[in-house]
């Protein structure tokens with residue numbers, strides 16, 4: 075066996091698994107399986123699979139839309155398509171919880187323990203740009219990766235928060251149609267993938283995690299709308315962190331029930347016989363048979379646990395499937411009075427929205443230009459193809475966001491992203507963000523520069539180099555009044571037709587404007 079498992083862990087698994095123990099143990103000698111999920115916000119899974127540059131080809135993960143196994147030697151993290159956000163590298167069994175959440179476009183969804191964003195980006199793909207994703211994590215550093223991964227995937231309708239769940243409850247009580255609690259856990263299912271998890275396991279016994287999980291689940295339950303669905307998941311095997319947490323929640327919350335997961339794909343049922351809590355009614359313990367375990371010796375994946383819970387009731391307006399209703403404040407154009415730090419504008423769902431563009435379109439005089447004003451002129455000149463934005467425009471200091479519809483007042487919360495970060499007003503000009511580039515389609519831009527993924531220039535651009543501009547790479551589309559755009563100014567840089575960042579065209583050069591933190595190292 076290549077992985078040295080802690081003796082205590084092995085002994086406990088022997089007791090739990092009985093006849094299955096040998097098969098389970100043998101799985102640690104087998105090579106691990108690698109997975110990626112094609113980003114259906116940008117392309118569809120099957121067509122990507124057919125033309126994928128990943129040499130050995132991709133094999134579908136049976137339980138995940140656009141999820142595929144790949145071969146280790148293909149190293150998809152080193153391909154330009156990764157930097158174009160065309161897929162997310164995700165362990166195959168970790169794809170199950172977001173599938174079980176049954177997200178529909180228009181839902182309001184909370185991913186409560188979201189960093190670094192694998193399941194959040196999966197949820198965002200299922201929302202198809204409609205509705206709201208609130209992605210939260212209480213670890214500040216980890217929310218940076220979370221925001222970045224959502225931006226890489228081109229997600230436009232997410233708010234990223236860095237909060238303790240209890241502080242979210244007053245703002246989002248009974249608000250969400252779907253909640254994912256992908257709980258912090260002892261990570262026993264990760265030992266084959268990441269041996270450093272074994273040291274963590276030795277440091278922190280299950281009790282360290284169970285009190286956290288209990289609190290997180292309680293707060294999550296408060297934020298689910300009647301009729302809504304909550305999925306609780308972990309990547310660990312211990313019953314204290316799995317079945318016991320669910321039986322306890324059912325005992326505390328009579329308005330919650332388990333929605334049984336049908337057996338499929340080699341998944342195994344949850345184990346009521348492993349629950350050893352005192353004083354819990356038998357029916358709550360029995361109900362956990364409807365939860366699900368993904369075992370590494372039964373499936374091609376590292377292992378996971380998931381429970382699907384439904385909150386009874388269901389007349390909540392939050393349960394609309396379809397595009398979430400507009401907040402009246404968003405259509406009237408008035409900012410909410412109790413958000414003094416924010417300047418809000420009705421979202422210009424109009425195209426070109428009337429900014430008086432100067433020769434280069436997006437400069438305003440003065441140091442204190444309103445970001446919405448410089449954005450309008452930038453948009454008219456640089457993004458003539460951009461359609462409606464989600465929600466409304468919100469200026470936070472010099473930053474400008476398109477905030478998805480229906481977001482309540484976030485005052486007092488630690489907000490990492492108020493929505494889709496469009497850019498910043500700097501010295502009277504609009505500086506577009508990397509997030510804006512990643513959320514666009516190539517055709518939105520007046521000027522675009524195209525590279526093929528297998529051309530050396532693609533790599534050079536991703537690494538931050540300034541490149542000579544070869545005229546045949548430049549595509550122009552007319553701006554609003556039918557004029558051809560200048561051949562100088564911001565251009566959207568695309569690889570195989572997918573945006574990867576900005577450049578500025580000047581004096582026969584493509585000046586690299588790819589954000590420094592995003593450059594390929």
Ligand SMILES: C[S@@+](CC[C@H](N)C(=O)[O-])C[C@H]1O[C@@H](n2cnc3c(N)ncnc32)[C@H](O)[C@@H]1O
Nearest residue numbers: 187188189190191192193211212213256257258
């Ligand atoms: C299993 S990881 C989440 C993985 C993530 N869902 C994904 O798919 O990429 C658990 C996360 O919970 C976060 N966490 C721990 N305690 C938390 C709490 N009290 N509230 C919110 N998040 C918490 C950790 O920082 C960690 O990022």
